Amino acid sequence: MNWNETLTILNYRLARLYRQPNAAIAVVERANYNTLQIDISGNPAVMWFNILDYARTTANNWNKIIALLEVVTSPNEMGAEDETLKGILENLKKGQVPVEPPKPVAVAAVPPVEEKRLEKIMGSKSTLLPISFLEQGLVCARAVVRVVTPAGLGTGFLVGDNYVITNNHVIDSIDTARQSVLQFNFQKTLQGLDAPLEEFSLDPDAAFTTSTDRPETAVLDYTIVKVKGNPAAKYGTLTFSPTAAKKEDFVNIIQHPAGGPKQIALYHNVVTGVDEQVVQYLTDTLPGSSGSPVFNSAWQVVALHHAGGELVDPESSQTVVRNQGINGLRVKEAFDQLIA
Incomplete structure (x- = not known):
């Protein structure tokens, strides 16, 4: 079972409810998890990532997640009144396994026969980059x-x-x-x-x-x-972009997800919301990625990654599931003040 959006929601929600290792150990042991096989150290987000990753990899289905949610939503537990957790549990017990919907793909209208070409930019923005981008x-x-x-x-x-x-x-x-x-x-x-x-x-x-x-x-x-x-x-060192990221820009994140070896997130890398303080995007991260640089296509830093899960959209104020960084312009201001 691959890591997915539902596990990300559970990760951050459980990290808010059970921040202390002793409390987390108590509920996972009631769910019959083998705590000797789980790293319970680290901050709450990392701790709960390790717990959920254990459940995901040892069962390869949702059974261990269901067992955990039955414990945390039981009477007198921290999640007893959490409607999101109870909703996820109810859906899983009904066999409604969450599947991430495919990302919408912009499809070019088919031109008349005489205007057809063998090549075309597929979408509103070109994804072509010079090969030196990788270097x-x-x-x-x-x-x-x-x-x-x-x-x-x-x-x-x-x-x-x-x-x-x-x-x-x-x-x-x-x-x-x-x-x-x-x-x-x-x-x-x-x-x-x-x-x-x-x-x-x-x-x-x-x-x-x-x-x-x-x-x-x-x-x-x-x-x-x-x-x-x-x-x-x-x-070497990194440089900040002199301009803010914009909605629908592409961004890439080099990071240490779950505190592991360095990785890069290149797919689904679209900016979905921006304001003076934050930049939101679909690019994948995990606990341990906190503090990562969010790059534009020129490899300039446009944000400092810091959170993910259920967030407030900066434009609509609706709750959305995304990743989020601090606007790079604000971080650059702080750095400039420090070295002044």
Whole structure:
């Protein structure tokens, strides 16, 4: 059974309800999960991803998910009044297995016979890119790092003169920064082997800022920290786009999903909503991807990924299931203020 939209909804909903490991262990053991086979460490989103991934991979059907939902929606449990969880449970018990609908494909109208051609741009925007796009992406990927903190794993990226940017919910304080390390090159080689890993510590006493420092930026979920040493000389740095992403733009995310080896999300990569603070998109992420750079097609950073699941559409205010990043222009403003 592949990871899907329903599991993403459950991931974030359960992470909000059961934030502490002891509470999570209690409900999964009641669902007859073998907790010895599950990594319960890390922040709540990562913890619940590990739990649901265990259920998905060990049963290869929805039976373990059903057993878990029966526990969390039972009387006196945190999900007893959660209509979304109860609705998912009811549908699964009826055999209504959720299937992601196919993405709509723009189809060009068939022209008269005399106007037909053998080639055509299929859709409102061309998806053709120069082959150097791939080479440039590999160069930029070098500056994307796994962030290892006392509370769990995330992603970050280098900018400027050896600064790393990630989320506030990954590194929330100077004390956390002192105890965290960056892992460069945590990825697989072309042969499927582990690439040589290199670690760098952080230097928050030299420079540190985070979104919760000021009330007006608290919701922007960023942290920027000076890095010890000079990793930029070897791994390079990323640059911000001077303009904001627009709806229907294509975006790509280089990330450490679930804290694992570096990966890239290239498919279903359409921007679906933008405002002054956030950019929303369909590009895939997982817990552990927090702090990833969201790139435009020129490999410039247009957003700092920070959340996914049920979100509010910035235009319609309706609840939607998407991924979301902090608008890159807001993050760049914070960085410029730090180094000024």
